[in-house]
Amino acid sequence: MLVTKFAIPEIIFGKGSVKHLAPCARRLGARRVLLVSDAGLEKAGWVDMIKGLLEEDRIDCVYFSNVDSNPRDHQVHEGAALYKDAQADVIVGLGGGSPIDAAKGIATIAGNGGQIRDYEGANKIMRPLPPMIFIPSTAGSGSDMSQYSIITDVERQVKMSIISRSLVPNLSIIDPTMLTTKTSELIIASGVDAFAHAVESYVSRAASPFTEHQALLAIRLILDNMGEAVSTRSLQALEQLSIASTAAGMSFSNAGLGIGHSLAHSVGGRYDVLHGLVHPILLPVVMRFNLPAAKEKMARIGREILGPQVCPVGSLAEKGIEALHELFVSLGVTTRLRDILPTNSELEPLCRMAVRDTCTVTNPRDAHWSDLARICEEAW
């Protein structure tokens, strides 16, 4: 095994864990927090709740909510200006992947100056960031665990991957009760995103025993709990999905992803499509493309999906991918690209863009833009 790195934030996990926020922020030196969130979390009452927790402990709170579901570069710059003007000292991100990715972008500019596009790619952040605490409100993005921030460059219509050890927050506070105010659609989209993180990082070129193990845990927990979480909304099942999303986050943050995410970033940058909608469409097709380069591992995933089977490795892998596609169909999500894109006439530039995404580097099988185009056509 080559030298591998593994870094995760400190974690506080469980029902009611959000109540630990204020003392933790204080431990990081907080006197005035910049809270980054969005309208959905305001409506569900979580933003007021968080503000209340901070204020009770006499920590000032400045609030920034101009964050789209695919956060934009100018929003990051606006948030960073607010952080500076308000003389804040700690950044708290509350939300799904979008507010948390935006909070990471804001922290990057606050600590390093310049424009967010200056940090696109891996390991471009050179100076320290302000302390960060993230509170995920979905069980999917894993952004509260990860070294990734995905920000849309509006001018180029690109979702930039910014990847740095510095983007791992000091602390992630994961409270599964946050999930109780989410729609079933969002729980599914988030769970499938986490599943895609687990699968892509499991077969990644940079996977290590530390990450593979987390990926398999996530795969198993999502398969075991997604149905119940959606149909009964039981807190117990939602909690298991939170554990899965956290494990998948630990895995992909350290092992990287693959061309499924390269394509999802490209599609999201060009058409502003919700990230979680892309994976049920692309993941099975991407897995089939990667099969020759990761047969044993795909069979292991197949065994998780199908249970113990007496059949050759290749066929177990194939059957698993087919069963996964059927599972997505049964969840009622779209599995055709034509349902979320306005046209298939722009697949070439989309795929030429995707093949340059950082996630392509760790894909287990070499991929040309024309391979990605074939994947899109198969999924059309």
Added chain:
Amino acid sequence: MLVTKFAIPEIIFGKGSVKHLAPCARRLGARRVLLVSDAGLEKAGWVDMIKGLLEEDRIDCVYFSNVDSNPRDHQVHEGAALYKDAQADVIVGLGGGSPIDAAKGIATIAGNGGQIRDYEGANKIMRPLPPMIFIPSTAGSGSDMSQYSIITDVERQVKMSIISRSLVPNLSIIDPTMLTTKTSELIIASGVDAFAHAVESYVSRAASPFTEHQALLAIRLILDNMGEAVSTRSLQALEQLSIASTAAGMSFSNAGLGIGHSLAHSVGGRYDVLHGLVHPILLPVVMRFNLPAAKEKMARIGREILGPQVCPVGSLAEKGIEALHELFVSLGVTTRLRDILPTNSELEPLCRMAVRDTCTVTNPRDAHWSDLARICEEAW
């Protein structure tokens, strides 16, 4: 599930990873490092190697090696005085559990003043510690991962457990090539220590899905690789033991241990016995005592030891414990307490001391000192 916390250091793992030391130390602000190690590592050439790596990168290195195999309070104070006098700014611990535990004690005094006994127990460290990088030279103690430092109070003849989030280092650099200079006896003693960490933390009252998963990984890897690591010394098997020890460290650091470690600390404090010799003797007896409070989990361990079995949970657990005892016998280590203690006439004070150890708190079954005495008698 109740609220649970999970904290681990950043990890760099793999053959040759030790070469990352100097840039990592520099990233933490190092200009003059206090290196804590011992005579065994000097002899094996590792101390000179580490000094060389730092000096090549123009980082000064002050060396402290007055560390016994159960590090003493006065050694910690001596090291802390050297840290201060030398105006060092980062602490590097190189070794098995003893130099690393000593390094943690030194960091505690360097950052907080006073005497090391002031910090006995949980969460007594209030001020920040100097940056710490640990390089484990055994696959066992897990001290490079953990919130624990075990220091002997010479006057009271007690091994104190000092437990704090602050004792988790900034970075653990785990290079399995370090294991190649170790004797088979030490590989076994370390591996059994890691196995005991995994088992005790797996059944701990404070176990969480985050820790249980790591514990099971450690159990499986040690069972699968110990034999080969000892007989062939293959780097591949040693690497697997390193992964196991790291996983077990993640688990016990966050879930705590049990009365096996309470007794081991008590025995080690009174008789200066090598920690790794105690577990093959006590672990099976402790597991049998804990069985009524952790039947399902003991059966799960039994399944790891024996492979798939069709038999009732209780009997699977019992058979697993018996097989574990036989495994220890086959490794040629002593499994009787009489072989390592000079007398059984002092078991009462030993057990009265052990029952007050912090590790007793997370034991799955309530234990009185007389229960511990019965365990010692059974193991005599």
